[in-house]
Amino acid sequence: MSRAILFSFKKNNFKFFISKKNFSSTSEASVTFVGLGNMGLPMAQNLIKTGAKVSGFDFNQSNVDTLIKSGGTRYDTFQSAIENSEILITMLPNANAVKNVWDDAAKYAKKNSVFIDSSTISPIDAQNLAKANESNGYICADAPVSGGVMGATKATLSFMIGTKKDNFELIKKILTPMGKNFFYCGENSSGQIAKICNNLCLGITMAGLSESLALGVKLGIDSKVLSEIMGVSSGRCWSLDTYNPIPNVMENVPSSRNYENGFSMELMTKDINIALECAKKIELDLELSNKTQEHYEKIKEKGFKNKDFSFVYQYILNNKKI
């Protein structure tokens, strides 16, 4: 299917043209972008910058206005936006929100339109969404991201893409203005699987590392020395060598700015929760994951939901008395 869609890049312009029997004529393709939050808005703006025609939707009207000021296209209704675009991109807080938008879009979208979801949702939900909409004649992909608001703003996101192999190049080209790395993870839902497995591992690693570091620091070793040695030993991990949870061991990480402006406890618990729900459905018992989630949930309950997840180090160091 994807081979029916032709692309042309003009200098730095991101323009693509669609020529397909289902469409009346060859025309510049346009995008409907739903979910203009901290991530979605800069992503949509980056699409516009490289030449795409983008209309945006969000419950927050001021974000929609911001997009229009950035060169976005205005449509009075979602229906007319969808009827005038060939690509739908969703960046929403949960699977229900994505399903509502995709269901609505499916009423009006032209056949062979492309539906891409960049939200982080359950792989099981992603699978169901893809099945329903592929059978309706749409090209579907899950493409969750890593890289945070910074990556969204600087167009350096990593996209983990689950879609039919034949569609990968098409999906990648559509996403190119918003990211730097594009991983083909496998069939639909594989992008979401990669995302939640990575973030689950990240969550456990950070908590386990924090136990090790707290023990070392309490026993009297210098935290920088310990981090340096572990960083070239078998305890090496991203949480240690790139995102160290001990204040002032590294610069420019949340722990060195009072755990502010990072990947929040709220987002981490959301992702681990997706992983745990999947595990439950397939009856896989993940004890460390459960224990890790308990930690993060307790920290949230104590009023630290906006702290970076590496704050778990302080929680452990202080024997949960924070």
Place this chain on the structure above:
Amino acid sequence: MSRAILFSFKKNNFKFFISKKNFSSTSEASVTFVGLGNMGLPMAQNLIKTGAKVSGFDFNQSNVDTLIKSGGTRYDTFQSAIENSEILITMLPNANAVKNVWDDAAKYAKKNSVFIDSSTISPIDAQNLAKANESNGYICADAPVSGGVMGATKATLSFMIGTKKDNFELIKKILTPMGKNFFYCGENSSGQIAKICNNLCLGITMAGLSESLALGVKLGIDSKVLSEIMGVSSGRCWSLDTYNPIPNVMENVPSSRNYENGFSMELMTKDINIALECAKKIELDLELSNKTQEHYEKIKEKGFKNKDFSFVYQYILNNKKI
């Protein structure tokens, strides 16, 4: 103190000469090496290869004989070996064994002799041993290793060294024929702290990673694809990118040879146990560490004590039914 000891390197020969008022004359220094197991024997042999005079002791007499065949020096008693050497190196299974040997050596050793323990023992025990023996006039260091039997054989071990700062260069020179990396961790016991913190983190990371990978594989993503993506994402860790627990994702790792000839469950539980005992003594609650240890202990109980610790992946993948 260490500056009183002079070294001379002749080509590849490792010879050192001691000149100190406590010693009768300048003479070639010699080493008493206690604990000639899988690690200790090749370490002592590497010392001999580079020119040191080494006498070895072990409960297993055939290992002592092997060392003598490799050029080791024979003494009929431990007392005479100690009386004729300036350096004691221990590589033993536990702190009690080390304490017995050091206590015995302290009866006969010349003042300013060097006592190095390369066993993995509790930092608290290491601290006590150092205190007692430094006050008796000995130069003490804890210098546990990483790199396993392969590293011991090839003289590529990493030594994590805890000793007075002034003694570090001396200790490093003594250990040089047996290793490649020499980390100064801080005052006495810091080497042991670094070692157990690293191995605790390794143990948790492997178990947590295994939960993430098992979830991904069960949900249907290709294990190599998932490993590759996580290896360049925030879930990256040594257990994933250097020691992957899924069979045939990487070559030359225990998981690809039926989890044989690796870092055994027995050794991993021993190291985590040291960490947990320390944590208990300083009243630090490490819940993930405890949960991880439970996993490894259960696997051991099921008859897999000699399997590599990455076998925890199979334990989790099969919902503990192994």
